[in-house]
Amino acid sequence: MQSVLGKVIGPTKVEVHDLNGRVALVTGGALGIGFEVSRAFALAGARVIMVNRKEEQGDDAINKIKSEKADAQVEWKHCDMGNLAEVREVFSKIRESEERLDLLILSAGINTNQYGEDADGIDRHFGVNWLGHFYVCNQLWPLLRKTSKMPNTPAPRVIFEASEVHRMAPSNVHFGSLEELNNPDIDGTQLYARxxxxxxxxxxxxxxxxxxxxxxxxxxxxxxxxxxxxxxxQQQWKDAYPGITGKLLTAAMLFVGRNPEQGSYSALWAATAPEIEEKNMNGHYFNDPGTPGKESSQASDPNLGAALWDLSTRLIKQKLGEDALVDWNATA
Structure with missing residues (x-):
């Protein structure tokens, strides 16, 4: 419905211009919202690296973009965000081989679905949607820092594709331990919301x-x-809630939903709008282009944020070793 009525009820279309010389990396960049972000960046002249699990998605995405702009600078790399060792291998190579990174869009993810564990034995929702992306940021931070010090260069930006569904996270979230995360009794929507x-x-x-x-x-x-x-x-609702409930939820989401291009506007705005830097809007959450979001009380809790950071750091060290994290003070 929103995809049909977009010009009437929003969201506001975001046009991206003149990204020549800049480099963007988009996880989940070959499909859905991520693809539309990749496409917009590439058409605006940026060099774009898309990261997904399935090679055929990458090939198809590159062909689609090049059909619109034959000289588009776009490439694809494989990575399973639910495999921390693979994240380290892929993104450390990117850090070492690239000269700069201006835009990092973290769009890969699992929607509401049944409980399961990833390659590291962690709730797969948490592992793919958050922990893998936390580790991507760590691996690429020296490159982002290097870019930030280049003359006449806009500040690099890191954009997380979050959701208003964060309000449905379990009320007892503490981010205290792996045991807390790996609870198969938590509802699929709450797993995603967390x-x-x-x-x-x-x-x-x-x-x-x-x-x-x-x-x-x-x-x-x-x-x-x-x-x-x-x-x-949206088809994952059928997996999360087998039977008629899942089918009805999928149908409802598809009926009211935006198309993928409209879904990309918030990330495109946050990645390119000059007012982000002009007004020093660091750390902010937006629920539409230029529209500040109103975080839940949990999302406004600095203690919960600190606990999340500490747990994420501990988990990566437990799975990959004490030296797994790059020094956040390092520069490529």
């Missing part, structure tokens, strides 16, 4: 408060709500 809460907290109280401000980094970390969007992810 990860979107983590993204808002991770931008505001993690990257901004734990890294950017202490380091004096000229980098912006933001989170956005794309809206309910008609992508393949």
């Amino acid at each position: 990860t979107k809460l983590a993204m808002i907290l991770g931008a505001k109280y993690g990257l901004v408060k734990k890294v950017i401000e202490p380091n004096g980094d000229h980098i912006y970390a933001l989170s956005v709500h794309p809206g309910a969007v008609n992508t393949a992810m």
